[in-house]
Amino acid sequence: MMRLRHNLTLRYSLVMAACLAVLSAVAYHEFVREPRLFQAAKVADQTEYEWFEAAEVAVFASMPVIFCFGWWFIQRALRPIDDLVSSVEHFHAGNLQHRSARSFNLDEVDRLATAFNAMACRIEQSFQQIQAFTLDASHELKTPLTIMRAQIETLLESDPLSALQRESLHSTLEEIERLARIVDGLTLLMKADAGLVPLRREPIAFDELVSESAEDAAVLALPLEVAVEIPRCDPALILGDRHRLRQLLLNLIDNATKYNRPAGSVTISLTAIDRTAELRITNTGPGVAPELAERVFTRFVRGDHSRSDGVEGSGLGLAICKWIVEAHDGTILMTPAPDRTTVTVRLPLSVPEPARNGDGQKAKLP
Amino acid sequence: MVCKPSVSPKIADMRVLVVEDDRKTAGFIQKALKAEGFAVDVMPSGADGLRALETTPFDAAVLDIMLPGRDGLSIVRQLRQAGSTLPILLLSARGDVNERVEGLDAGADDYMSKPFALAELIARVRALGRRTGEAKSNTLRVADLSLDIISRQALRGSRSIALSDREFRLLEYLMRAPGRICSRMMIIEKVWNYDFDPGSNVVDVYIRKLREKVDADADTKLLHTVRGVGYTLRAP
Numbered sequence A: 001m002m003r004l005r006h007n008l009t010l011r012y013s014l015v016m017a018a019c020l021a022v023l024s025a026v027a028y029h030e031f032v033r034e035p036r037l038f039q040a041a042k043v044a045d046q047t048e049y050e051w052f053e054a055a056e057v058a059v060f061a062s063m064p065v066i067f068c069f070g071w072w073f074i075q076r077a078l079r080p081i082d083d084l085v086s087s088v089e090h091f092h093a094g095n096l097q098h099r100s101a102r103s104f105n106l107d108e109v110d111r112l113a114t115a116f117n118a119m120a121c122r123i124e125q126s127f128q129q130i131q132a133f134t135l136d137a138s139h140e141l142k143t144p145l146t147i148m149r150a151q152i153e154t155l156l157e158s159d160p161l162s163a164l165q166r167e168s169l170h171s172t173l174e175e176i177e178r179l180a181r182i183v184d185g186l187t188l189l190m191k192a193d194a195g196l197v198p199l200r201r202e203p204i205a206f207d208e209l210v211s212e213s214a215e216d217a218a219v220l221a222l223p224l225e226v227a228v229e230i231p232r233c234d235p236a237l238i239l240g241d242r243h244r245l246r247q248l249l250l251n252l253i254d255n256a257t258k259y260n261r262p263a264g265s266v267t268i269s270l271t272a273i274d275r276t277a278e279l280r281i282t283n284t285g286p287g288v289a290p291e292l293a294e295r296v297f298t299r300f301v302r303g304d305h306s307r308s309d310g311v312e313g314s315g316l317g318l319a320i321c322k323w324i325v326e327a328h329d330g331t332i333l334m335t336p337a338p339d340r341t342t343v344t345v346r347l348p349l350s351v352p353e354p355a356r357n358g359d360g361q362k363a364k365l366p
Numbered sequence B: 001m002v003c004k005p006s007v008s009p010k011i012a013d014m015r016v017l018v019v020e021d022d023r024k025t026a027g028f029i030q031k032a033l034k035a036e037g038f039a040v041d042v043m044p045s046g047a048d049g050l051r052a053l054e055t056t057p058f059d060a061a062v063l064d065i066m067l068p069g070r071d072g073l074s075i076v077r078q079l080r081q082a083g084s085t086l087p088i089l090l091l092s093a094r095g096d097v098n099e100r101v102e103g104l105d106a107g108a109d110d111y112m113s114k115p116f117a118l119a120e121l122i123a124r125v126r127a128l129g130r131r132t133g134e135a136k137s138n139t140l141r142v143a144d145l146s147l148d149i150i151s152r153q154a155l156r157g158s159r160s161i162a163l164s165d166r167e168f169r170l171l172e173y174l175m176r177a178p179g180r181i182c183s184r185m186m187i188i189e190k191v192w193n194y195d196f197d198p199g200s201n202v203v204d205v206y207i208r209k210l211r212e213k214v215d216a217d218a219d220t221k222l223l224h225t226v227r228g229v230g231y232t233l234r235a236p
Helices: A004-039 A046-090 A108-157 A163-193 A206-224 A242-258 A304-308 A317-327 B023-035 B046-055 B072-081 B097-106 B118-129 B165-176 B184-191 B202-215
Strands: A202-205 A227-233 A237-240 A265-273 A276-284 A331-336 A340-348 B015-019 B039-043 B060-064 B088-092 B110-113 B139-142 B145-148 B153-156 B159-161 B223-226 B230-233
Touching: A004 A046, A046 A108, A108 A163, A108 B023, A108 B118, A163 A317, A202 A206, A202 A242, A206 A227, A206 A237, A206 A242, A206 A265, A206 A276, A206 B202, A237 A242, A237 A340, A242 A265, A242 A276, A242 A317, A242 A340, A242 B097, A317 A331, B015 B023, B015 B046, B023 B039, B023 B118, B039 B046, B046 B060, B046 B072, B060 B072, B060 B118, B072 B088, B072 B097, B088 B097, B088 B118, B097 B110, B110 B118, B118 B184, B139 B165, B145 B165, B165 B184, B165 B202, B165 B230, B184 B202, B184 B230, B202 B223, B202 B230
Parallel strands: A227 A265, B015 B039, B015 B060, B060 B088, B088 B110
Antiparallel strands: A202 A237, A265 A276, A276 A340, A331 A340, B139 B145, B145 B153, B153 B159, B223 B230
């Protein structure tokens, strides 16, 4: 890779070499040719010729010195740019404190460093604000919920309660739970938007996660009389975050079970072809309207049946799924049909090359 | 038959420190724990909490993560650096996987996100008190039920029990601390390794299956339901 420093040193050396060549030519002409022409009549002046030899040796010996000096000199001149480049490279969501060192000589590079530092400061502040805001919002919203929940639980233990009162208190408890899930989901997505949710990248046997989740889904589907089938489950190694991938599978399978018809089915298949793992979850049941299919991954947008059927949810499940999939460089798609819905998730398989720039990577929404 | 006295510290002797800045929350936690027979002290800030922990011998601590002055995580880190083995339960307003992992990495024994059920809190504080001295042997025994955790063989009396992987892990978890009341969420975390509530009755279904295998034709039942909380496995 050609660095600026190599480039400058090379040019500087070429210019120096050219100067030396011209200088040598002039010296040759002045001290060797002219005396020779002059000598046609006279005897050779030995001292003039010796002087030329000494000059030649000095000139060629100074070449490496000039080269080394130039190398050092240009390195010094370019150091501020080097520093600035490494500052920009090291500045990301996980390292917002990084600032560039200034030379204070007020040249272009120094001004650029000052501008970069000011920008880094503003970015750091806005990241801190998001971080603090999500934390405060979560705390301020959860505290009253915690108190409400405890009070309702205490009420439920007091004895003379009518069936209606009991039912209404239980229903309130469920709504408190739901509100808490919405708060969690919203704060997670806000932080993900800002790239503040760290994502692990470790080799994961995705097929094992899928079959485990399918096993749990089969248990969950029992009371709903929904059959869970897993006709194909290819071995699929992917680089990812185990917790997030389980969250993804659980959300998708839970949806497929909930929005289903009685005695319906959920079919899960995992295929690994051409460096892509493709997971398809198909359920029987009222599909979403085709015009809604793309928007269901948007926050708080829900399928038209989901509200009326009385199925509870936070309205954020699929938005979180979309974030998890995209943070793993994958795609998610919903294909509705009149009597069934298929969700397709494609994730890149882990390539055997160890040099993959994924460690400690931060997830970011598009 | 003579009942052997329990070796674990009695709940009534347990002194618990609650560090929580919200007065109402602190109030009902104190009330709920007192009703269970714990001795409870409450501190409103991290600095006060740390001072109390350094001067008074408590048996367990319930720490809120977000506290004025000094946050719960830094208190846990400082205590662990000083070599304290005090059982600590963290309470958090954030319900994210990362924070749970961070809390347990800092040295906390357990973590619970708000809003929580009081019964869940009590079950977890009780479990903290029992944490000392878990069985190290390869065979776990409760009454005539035994479980070899190497060969994964379960025996009730002389009857061999075939267990699936999940059933084995569930039984092992319950047998590790006989008599401990395990909430559904505690079981989900430890047996399923989920850090979030799948919001369903997976645990109940597996307990039902396990009960059929373990207690079905036995005169004495070992697996008990604790109403409103979860399950426990204990000798009669």
